[in-house]
Amino acid sequence: MPPCVSPRGVAPRSGRFQGRRSCTWRLRFGPPGRRLPTFRAPVAVGTVACAGPRAPPPPTASGGVRCQTIGSTVSEPTVTVELKTIVELCKTRGIIFPTAEIYGGVRSTWDYGPLGVELKENVKRQWWRTMVQLRDDVVGMEQAILGPTEVWQASGHLANFSDPLVECASCHQRFREDHLRETQLGGERVEGTLTCPSCGKQELGDPKNFNLMFKTNMGPIESSGSTVWMRPETAQGMFVNFPIVQRTSRKKPPFGIAQMGKSFRNEITPGNFVFRTREFEQMEMEYFVEPGTDEDWHQYWIDARMDWYADLGIRRENLRIREHEDDELSHYAKRTVDVEYYFPDASMGWSELEGLANRTDFDLKAHQEASGQDLTYFDQVAGERYHPYVIEPAAGATRATLAFLFDAYRVEEAPDAKGEMQSRTVLKLDPRLSPYKVAVLPLSKKDTLTPAAKEVFDIVKQRWMCEYDETQSIGRRYRRQDEIGTPYCVTVDFDSLEDRAVTVRDRDTMSQDRVAIDRLESYLIERLPGC
Structure with a gap:
């Protein structure tokens, strides 16, 4: 038995490993007899300590946010480079640069040059290889970017996909209230008076919900019947296509549908280079499981996704998982965990790279009710129908690219051709x-x-x-x-x-x-x- 598999044959809930040397482990979550693909998990040189089938709860950070840094010991993050250094490198070497710069550019909109497009494509290629190619239980698809109102009405996006917006009565600039509370008061739910970042006055109005979806019209006539929406996420395409993909691929739960592509969100305050933009690329997978097995599968994917970032070179002390509190859970989520990376810039700090949500059967039931179509799965062995629960690892290709750049950046002393240290x-x-x-x-x-x-x-x-x-x-x-x-x-x-x-x-x-x-x-x- 490999040293990092518990005696019960269950994958560790939160194994603590450091270093880049790897051993092979086989994860065995799911129904009895279900064998899953082999993953490579970085381990320490020497003794390997596993947490066993159930790890202790994560420690509590300041502000009541539960977080856990993955490593044998909790240490200070090692990244020291500033964001402006990465931005300058990207522009100088043609990795990433402003869109339409000869016309003054567009705020928080970026183009990828010869090196940038290769880097981002390599990130996506490695994600696809890990999530689809090397597995027998995940298939891919690609949905259209434009979607009808009915999809987003049923999913809850038209009603719930919004951010709290505040406007300054003095300079009329608008900001996300939760971000202002985080930066000025130390927490999104901390009470206190906010100051306008633009003019410095304390004249911000009451928060209003601002829907983040982009709307347009299809065809030559603008009417309610021609309204379509640019997708704010790739997930809904996998839910509405669940029956045909499941039937044609002949998969049965547990199985997943994966997709990569662009999404669009009308962010109130985009910024921090490519970290928060209105146009971005996602790498998402919806994993359909039998109800009752969802919690184990959720933990399985949390561990697997943490390992993916570490295997591709991000130092483990710069990664952590953060549990969403009950009052910040999305309307569809039973539990959500973020994989966070430590960006050393003062405006970023620990920030989300990927969200892993237990969406239960919310989406399939919502689309079945709205469409009138059957979105259940028939279990021939049990002779019953059920709506699968869904585990969603949702990563950002652009955010991951930025994190890999940060973690790879070094300035070293090395001899030149004449032997002098430079x-x-x-x-x-x-x-x-x-x-x-x-x-x-x-x-x-x-x-x-x-x-x-x-x-x-x-x-x-x-x-x-x-x-x-x-x-x-x-x-x-x-x-x-x-x-x-x-x-x-x-x-x-x-x-x-x-x-x-x-x-x-x-x-x-x-x-x-x-x-x-x-x-x-x-x-x-x-x-x-x-x-």
């Missing part, structure tokens, strides 16, 4: 997330080296995203690749013309190996697993 900036991204896996660098731009360098580039680009870079000195090119997180640089020099070998430099250790060109692909395959 400061270098490096993104120590997990290679699976790095925009480019390999950079091919001819030592010189001379025509004698170009054919050999292009030959090497043609070899590696067939398998990985690569960059060919021949401008500036080799030392500057190394530093440039370090700054964008490229794991390996392949240098083609004049000796390569004679010995048919290249120099491969490791980003993290800066060590160099001489590798024959005909062995280069296999050499990199060994060092880029999962890429």
